[in-house]
Amino acid sequence: MPLKPRRIEVVLETLLESIALAEEIGVSVAAAAGFDEDDQYKIGLAVHEGVMNAFQYGNQQQRERKIHVLFELFSEKMVIHVADQGTGFRLEDVPDPRTDENMLGDSGRGVLLMRTFMDEFDVQVVQGGGGEVIMAKRYRAQNNSQAM
């Protein structure tokens, strides 16, 4: 019978400080799960970008809206959900900042970094509204995923 994932859920206010706080929690969870320092940084930056996206675009910097961050530790990977209470967005609407026309623009780099640093990345619209970023990082062979 497969083991149930270990779950850590954090509910954050829509505050600038919540971005760094979520990043710190992400790094701590990643370290405890056995990821090396380089992967801890990548996971931390991905969480930072996900929560920053929820803060700025999803919740429109409205403090009363919440940002839900869920860390799930499965036997083979760590899955992170970042959900906001905005209207959601579609990945196909996010410009690719690597193209010539978008290179000097202001959009798309956060999504690109999350996609690059994580092994799996997707965006969904939460039931009842709101956007949710779902991303995962698989353990490398040397990691001890049973650390927690």
Added chain:
Amino acid sequence: MSLKATSREIGGVTVIDLDGRITLGDGGALLRDLIREKVNSGHKMLLLNLAGVNYIDSTGLGELVSGYRLVKAQNGELKLLNLTKRISELLQITKLYPVFEIHNDEVKAVASFSQ
């Protein structure tokens, strides 16, 4: 750790030494305001020393790009000095690496500006 910035003049080039994180909020805003202030006061040859910058998020990358655009629009030059491995990796991922002129030697970097 928030961002600290100090600037110095070498042969007409403004070297801005940055230390800390360039992220949404204080760090990004400080960099944006500093570049704008320098350009508005006639300093159009800017060299950003990123040796002490250990962390940049997508907003911080946007501030670098927007500073580059602002300086270029004033017929100036904005160049980068001493990228850490992580910042270099971020510029590679976002394809911004070839956009900027990047140096590892301050003397050569200062000399590279059109005088």
